[in-house]
Amino acid sequence: MVHDFALPFAPELGRILTGTVELRRTYYLVRHDADRRSERMARLAGALIQGLRAEILRLEAEVRLTEASRPCDA
Numbered sequence: 363m364v365h366d367f368a369l370p371f372a373p374e375l376g377r378i379l380t381g382t383v384e385l386r387r388t389y390y391l392v393r394h395d396a397d398r399r400s401e402r403m404a405r406l407a408g409a410l411i412q413g414l415r416a417e418i419l420r421l422e423a424e425v426r427l428t429e430a431s432r433p434c435d436a
Contacts, residue, residue, distance in 0.1 A: 367421035370428070377429065389414070 365387060369375060391411060397403040 366425045367418045369425045370421055377425070 364372065364375065366377070391407055393403070393407060
């Protein structure tokens with residue numbers, strides 16, 4: 363079992379039970395309390411979060427496009 367965003371890196375794998383099972387993931391950015399008072403560290407954390415969200419969305423969209431282009435198995 364892998365997350366959808368990992369599928370572009372494992373083309374031999376495919377999605378199953380797409381209408382039955384849906385898994386959600388949660389990530390946490392753990393920071394030292396002193397970092398929260400630093401504007402520079404806050405900007406870094408914001409950029410990191412934004413970049414990771416964008417990349418996950420991009421990879422998940424790539425999976426959907428790849429699946430849409432595959433012929434249906436009947």
